[in-house]
Amino acid sequence: MSQKSTPLKHKRNIDLQSRxxxxxxxxxxxxxxxxxxxxxxxxxxxxxFNAWQNRIVSIDSLSRRVGLLRSHEDNVGYGTGxxxxxxxxxNQVWQNCGVYETLIRSDLAVHSLEHGAVWITYHxxxxxxxxxxxxxxxxxxxxxxxxxxxxxxxxVVVTAWGYQVELKNADxxxxxxxxxxxxxxxxxxxPGALCSGGIGEPLN
Numbered sequence: 001m002s003q004k005s006t007p008l009k010h011k012r013n014i015d016l017q018s019r020x021x022x023x024x025x026x027x028x029x030x031x032x033x034x035x036x037x038x039x040x041x042x043x044x045x046x047x048x049f050n051a052w053q054n055r056i057v058s059i060d061s062l063s064r065r066v067g068l069l070r071s072h073e074d075n076v077g078y079g080t081g082x083x084x085x086x087x088x089x090x091n092q093v094w095q096n097c098g099v100y101e102t103l104i105r106s107d108l109a110v111h112s113l114e115h116g117a118v119w120i121t122y123h124x125x126x127x128x129x130x131x132x133x134x135x136x137x138x139x140x141x142x143x144x145x146x147x148x149x150x151x152x153x154x155x156v157v158v159t160a161w162g163y164q165v166e167l168k169n170a171d172x173x174x175x176x177x178x179x180x181x182x183x184x185x186x187x188x189x190x191p192g193a194l195c196s197g198g199i200g201e202p203l204n
Contacts, residue, residue, distance in 0.1 A: 057177045063164045070114065070189055076107035082153035084121050085110055087161045097195035098202020099135045100147040108199055112145055113161040115193035116184035120175070121149035122156050130155070133170040135203075143183050143195045161188040 068087035078085045085106055094111035095104050109119050118141075120134055126148075134156065138146040149157070154166035158175055160182035165174055184191045 056181050059165055059174050059177050059181070061165055062178075065162050065164075068162060073107075076110075078106050080151070082151050083157060083164065083166075084119060084149055084159050086159055086164050087113055090114065094195065094198040095145060096198050096200040096202055097143055097145050098200070099138050100145070100200065100202055102148070103150065104145070104147045104200065109145055109147070112143075112195055112198070113159065114189050115143065115195050116188040116191035117143040117145055117160075117195050118179050118183045119145040119147075119159045120156065121147055121152060121159070122170075123152045123154070124148040124150060126155050130170045137170070137175065137179070141179065141183055144179065145195075160185065163187065 063086070065086045069089045070087075071089045072092040073089050074091060076089050076091060078088075087110060089107075090110035091105070091107040092111070093108060094115060095108035097112060097117055109117075113119060120138060122131060122134060134146055138144045155169055156167040156172070156175070158165055158167065158178050160178070163178070163182055165178055167175055182188070
């Protein structure tokens with residue numbers, strides 16, 4: 001009796017092992033395809049997030065200039081206007097980015113704009129508390145300049161190559177939007193070029 005049942009038991013064991021192996025294969029395939037789906041979804045989320053971060057935000061009262069010259073000259077004059085230049089002919093050397101508590105030369109700052117810098121200027125009579133906020137914002141990026149500007153038309157003016165907006169104070173949300181839009185942005189002729197190794201010793 002027991003001898004006759006041995007082949008049947010053996011067959012059952014084989015079937016059980018086959019089912020287990022098949023289950024392992026199916027589980028592995030499910031995990032594999034689930035991993036692929038998760039990878040694709042994750043990649044899409046990362047790309048979407050980067051696109052959202054790099055989006056161009058609409059800014060009210062934004063000034064725009066096109067066709068700005070990029071030639072180099074020594075001691076370029078921009079007149080005695082109430083606003084910093086948005087670009088144009090400039091010195092062959094750039095202003096090192098950072099915080100300055102004294103005036104800087106516009107022809108050097110314009111070269112920094114060409115490198116993708118954002119130049120934040122403020123009226124010399126701006127309250128110290130506001131100046132400190134501007135300094136903190138300026139220190140938050142590698143391509144940001146801050147300096148007083150005599151006769152400025154508004155308390156704060158922020159400028160990039162070809163773009164500019166006047167602000168009433170350092171708390172205006174358009175300041176951060178402007179920086180996010182144009183610091184090392186594609187609108188500048190040489191985005192990503194150095195904003196160090198030029199002229200100037202900014203505050204620490």
